[in-house]
Amino acid sequence: MSTYLTGVSLSQVPTGFGGYTGVVIQNSGNFPVQYTINISSTTFDASVTPTKAADGLLYDTIFISDSLDYLDPNQKQITKVINCNESGSFYILHSPFRTFNLSSDRSEGAEYAAITINSQSNIGDSDSDLIINVTGNRITGFPIPKKLGEFYAVKDYSNIDALSTTKSPSLTFYWSCINNLDYFTGFKLELSTNSSFTSPTTDYLYVKENSDGGFPLYGGYDGFNNETYSLKKTNLSFNQDYYARIQAVNVTGGTGEYAYATGYNYDYPILDDTTFSGNHPSPGENLKITPTILYLNYLSNAETDFDLFDYVYQQNGNSADFRKYSGINVKFSPTDNSIGNATYKASSTSKGVINFIPRDNIQMAFNTGDGGIFRLELEFENIGLYGYGGQGVDVKNITNYSEATNGGPIFKFDDVKYNDTSDSSNTRTIQYYIYKDLDSIFYAGIGGGKGLLLTDETNKGFPIPINGTKIETINYINLKNP
Amino acid sequence: MPEYKIGNINYLSEDKAVISDENITTAIDIYKIDQPPQSTNNSTSNQAASTKVPQANSTTTSENGQTLTPLSQGIKIETIGSDGDSGKLTIKTSLTSNNLPNIYFNIRENSFDSKNLYFRFKTSDIASSAGTQTDTWSSDTNLLSGLSLTGDTNCLKVTQAYGQKFYELISTKSISKSNFSFSLPQTPTYAFLVYALAHANVKTNLYSSSNQIHKFQAYSDIGVTVTPIYNNSYTAASGNKFSGGPEQNYSVFSLSPLLSSQFISPYQQVNGLNTVNINNSTFANNFSQWKQYNTVQSGTNNRTNSAPDFTSNKIFNLCNTPNSLSSPTATNTPFIINQGGSDIPLSTFSLFFIEMYSYLELPAFNQQSNDYNILNVVTKVNGSTSYSTRIFIKPDINFSNNINCNISIGNNPGSDGIRMFLFDYLYGTSRDVSSMNQDRNLILESLGYNNRKVLLKSSTDLQMTNATSSLRFPAYLSHPFLNMYFS
Numbered sequence A: 001m002s003t004y005l006t007g008v009s010l011s012q013v014p015t016g017f018g019g020y021t022g023v024v025i026q027n028s029g030n031f032p033v034q035y036t037i038n039i040s041s042t043t044f045d046a047s048v049t050p051t052k053a054a055d056g057l058l059y060d061t062i063f064i065s066d067s068l069d070y071l072d073p074n075q076k077q078i079t080k081v082i083n084c085n086e087s088g089s090f091y092i093l094h095s096p097f098r099t100f101n102l103s104s105d106r107s108e109g110a111e112y113a114a115i116t117i118n119s120q121s122n123i124g125d126s127d128s129d130l131i132i133n134v135t136g137n138r139i140t141g142f143p144i145p146k147k148l149g150e151f152y153a154v155k156d157y158s159n160i161d162a163l164s165t166t167k168s169p170s171l172t173f174y175w176s177c178i179n180n181l182d183y184f185t186g187f188k189l190e191l192s193t194n195s196s197f198t199s200p201t202t203d204y205l206y207v208k209e210n211s212d213g214g215f216p217l218y219g220g221y222d223g224f225n226n227e228t229y230s231l232k233k234t235n236l237s238f239n240q241d242y243y244a245r246i247q248a249v250n251v252t253g254g255t256g257e258y259a260y261a262t263g264y265n266y267d268y269p270i271l272d273d274t275t276f277s278g279n280h281p282s283p284g285e286n287l288k289i290t291p292t293i294l295y296l297n298y299l300s301n302a303e304t305d306f307d308l309f310d311y312v313y314q315q316n317g318n319s320a321d322f323r324k325y326s327g328i329n330v331k332f333s334p335t336d337n338s339i340g341n342a343t344y345k346a347s348s349t350s351k352g353v354i355n356f357i358p359r360d361n362i363q364m365a366f367n368t369g370d371g372g373i374f375r376l377e378l379e380f381e382n383i384g385l386y387g388y389g390g391q392g393v394d395v396k397n398i399t400n401y402s403e404a405t406n407g408g409p410i411f412k413f414d415d416v417k418y419n420d421t422s423d424s425s426n427t428r429t430i431q432y433y434i435y436k437d438l439d440s441i442f443y444a445g446i447g448g449g450k451g452l453l454l455t456d457e458t459n460k461g462f463p464i465p466i467n468g469t470k471i472e473t474i475n476y477i478n479l480k481n482p
Numbered sequence B: 001m002p003e004y005k006i007g008n009i010n011y012l013s014e015d016k017a018v019i020s021d022e023n024i025t026t027a028i029d030i031y032k033i034d035q036p037p038q039s040t041n042n043s044t045s046n047q048a049a050s051t052k053v054p055q056a057n058s059t060t061t062s063e064n065g066q067t068l069t070p071l072s073q074g075i076k077i078e079t080i081g082s083d084g085d086s087g088k089l090t091i092k093t094s095l096t097s098n099n100l101p102n103i104y105f106n107i108r109e110n111s112f113d114s115k116n117l118y119f120r121f122k123t124s125d126i127a128s129s130a131g132t133q134t135d136t137w138s139s140d141t142n143l144l145s146g147l148s149l150t151g152d153t154n155c156l157k158v159t160q161a162y163g164q165k166f167y168e169l170i171s172t173k174s175i176s177k178s179n180f181s182f183s184l185p186q187t188p189t190y191a192f193l194v195y196a197l198a199h200a201n202v203k204t205n206l207y208s209s210s211n212q213i214h215k216f217q218a219y220s221d222i223g224v225t226v227t228p229i230y231n232n233s234y235t236a237a238s239g240n241k242f243s244g245g246p247e248q249n250y251s252v253f254s255l256s257p258l259l260s261s262q263f264i265s266p267y268q269q270v271n272g273l274n275t276v277n278i279n280n281s282t283f284a285n286n287f288s289q290w291k292q293y294n295t296v297q298s299g300t301n302n303r304t305n306s307a308p309d310f311t312s313n314k315i316f317n318l319c320n321t322p323n324s325l326s327s328p329t330a331t332n333t334p335f336i337i338n339q340g341g342s343d344i345p346l347s348t349f350s351l352f353f354i355e356m357y358s359y360l361e362l363p364a365f366n367q368q369s370n371d372y373n374i375l376n377v378v379t380k381v382n383g384s385t386s387y388s389t390r391i392f393i394k395p396d397i398n399f400s401n402n403i404n405c406n407i408s409i410g411n412n413p414g415s416d417g418i419r420m421f422l423f424d425y426l427y428g429t430s431r432d433v434s435s436m437n438q439d440r441n442l443i444l445e446s447l448g449y450n451n452r453k454v455l456l457k458s459s460t461d462l463q464m465t466n467a468t469s470s471l472r473f474p475a476y477l478s479h480p481f482l483n484m485y486f487s
Helices: A308-315 B266-271 B280-293 B433-450 B452-456
Strands: A007-014 A019-027 A033-039 A062-065 A077-082 A086-094 A109-121 A130-139 A149-156 A170-176 A186-192 A201-206 A228-233 A243-249 A262-264 A292-299 A302-304 A325-333 A342-345 A354-356 A373-380 A383-386 A411-413 A417-419 A427-436 A441-443 A451-456 A464-466 B003-005 B016-018 B061-063 B066-068 B075-080 B103-107 B117-122 B136-138 B148-151 B156-161 B164-169 B174-181 B189-199 B214-218 B229-231 B335-337 B344-346 B348-361 B373-381 B384-393 B402-408 B419-429 B462-465
Touching: A007 A019, A007 A086, A019 A077, A033 A062, A062 A109, A077 A086, A086 A130, A149 A243, A170 A186, A170 A243, A186 A228, A201 A228, A292 A308, A308 A325, A308 A354, A325 A342, A411 A427, B103 B452, B156 B335, B164 B452, B189 B433, B348 B433, B419 B433, B433 B452
Parallel strands: A007 A130, A149 A262, A292 A325, A302 A342, A325 A373, A342 A383, A354 A411, A373 A427, A383 A441, A427 B103
Antiparallel strands: A019 A086, A033 A077, A033 A109, A062 A086, A109 A130, A149 A170, A170 A228, A186 A201, A186 A243, A417 A427, A451 A464, A451 B075, B003 B016, B061 B066, B103 B462, B117 B419, B136 B148, B148 B174, B156 B164, B164 B419, B174 B402, B189 B348, B189 B419, B214 B229, B214 B402, B335 B344, B348 B373, B373 B384
């Protein structure tokens, strides 16, 4: 066995953390070889002696393992069979001695172990043992943490419903350690309502200590790689600018470089390279949470006195609490497009064809978007809206008659204003937006017509009264216009 | 429930009123609006807002420009009461306030797939600023690269109104394309032209100086000098066809050879195909008989081509649409354009969506002319059929692939101050009549949406109410494309 390396000095590892290096064994021979890897007990320089150790106990701090994720501290031997021209590997793990008797005993120093690799060919011959002398370097200082990556926020509307006590949106932050040899014990997340991060709200999240004695106190032997952390910030406000940044924090409170957040509206986003590497420039993305529009499609060939309020109430889970929305968009179209326009009518002049009248006994609440309004958008595609016609003059005689009545409206909308108790300085208002395609028709109910009285002046007969017409449907020709 | 057809004014796609039988014991006529003065013999309407009837024993009286005569001696007719109003846009029944809600209006977004278009000239992509002049209107290069309509230097001027850009075609100029060639499809074809006629003053007749908007010319009749087909003013005058020619004051807009799968020259249009024996002097009469009995006449007048149906088009003056909440009763709010200088008010601005299409069908088996296909040609103006005709053509007729196309304001350019503005011009084809109807509908919807700012005279959603006022959209002040009537 050719020997390329007989001694290895591991990188400096702060007390409480871990480090590792990998060892590759290459079988360059012509036959499979069984390698037996043994490690000695750990020895220490003068910095660690039984008198300086808690309870006088020394223990191994350098190990061998097939895995970075699993370690048996008592495993002293690994056996590997490697075919010719193939290779195998194992890891040398180091978790510096950390149980000093007194804090004053805590010191830097070197820790040693010897790894012996015995090789035995399957045809019987053997090579001389390879001995690797391992030196672990324990340090007492705590390096400045490195920049974190994959830092993003997901906007969360899920708590904003009528049944929840929380009526405000949330931001859930996610981030990861993306660097090796990064030694930290926590994170400092700052959320600011301005891009200068003046007076941010600050949250600390600390790394959980390992309870498994075989592992370092913090993280694994490979540090914090592939660990994902999250923190949820609740009780936030809609339409508020938010910026976030995060640092890793070490044992002594030292902080590393900032990473700035990117925002997403959905879980499990695919991160771009900038966000992945933590290189989103300051101040990061504005994480403003805007209420969404509730999109609804209503299909019907015929309706009478369509109750729009009741429809959106039902579509919102029998709730008039629309505080997670800044608007509702309802598209009206026929169930069957082959019929041409759907026909929507009113049943009386007091009814609109489309009615949006909130109920006295149902508290209505909603959010607002840009401009501070709630948009109720109605889109009509192939819909005919026909108001109800007024009654014509009812003629008894020249002096005894009932006047014609006015026609009914197409749209009967309430002027809804709402004072949010959590935002009493603002009165929130609904505005209505009506969009029609060219095929859709809007006809108001026509007013009732005049009556007539026919009198035969020659024969002095009884006059003949003719009532004014009652228009059941639409006669746009006679709309009374200015 | 009887239905009464009202007028022939093409006011909307279906001009009818439906009146209940209830409470009506006497025959009721429907008063025709926009018609010559009516007498009481046919206009005792209890629907008209201000129609009055004469007193007994009176001979005649004049009311609202109408001459009224009594139904008979001794019969006195009195109107009782007054008309009711049409339904308001909104009714306030507020729980929390006494204000009207804010309501805004716009046209629903629509688009279409342009893959079946042969060319498409549009103005929605104009990048130049208002006032810029050019002489070329280029088609969408994704459809047919290089096709453009060109005229004299600076014949087109970029115009902006309500945030939308379009071209003014200088009234003395035209834009055209000569001898452009393409394979005429055998499938149904359609074309759209969106343009406006305008005048600085209120103008009730725009057609006298604008009767040759859309002109196509081709030379399928070798050796025959043909006159071009003008698409805005052409009528089949009775009697001698050759003395008729394009006439003024008719707004007909169709019969483009571009639309036919087999090209029909003006000569052929007037005289029938060269295989048809036609008596020129009785052309119109034979046409009417053909129409009446739905069959061709025997003898020398056999197999005549039908002359077009003509329907006058109404001017829909967008200037009459109020655009201000502060003056909702305004009857004439000028249409404001800008061409790089100060704003220019136009008191007449009439926007036309011209839809032309044609398709071939086989004749009914019992018609004598079943050796011929029937070419159906239809023109719609602002959604209403303005012109339709059926032409017999031989299946094996020669046709030309070389077309001359010309757009101009008319045969009397520059007169009377009429101005013309161009918005969209496109031509396409569909695989069958059914799909063509769907395509046309989508295109029309899309063109309406693209030109919504001009239609509404607003660069944003049009505000129709605020806390205290309601902007009215009365029937006779609205462009028919809006199809909405309330006060």
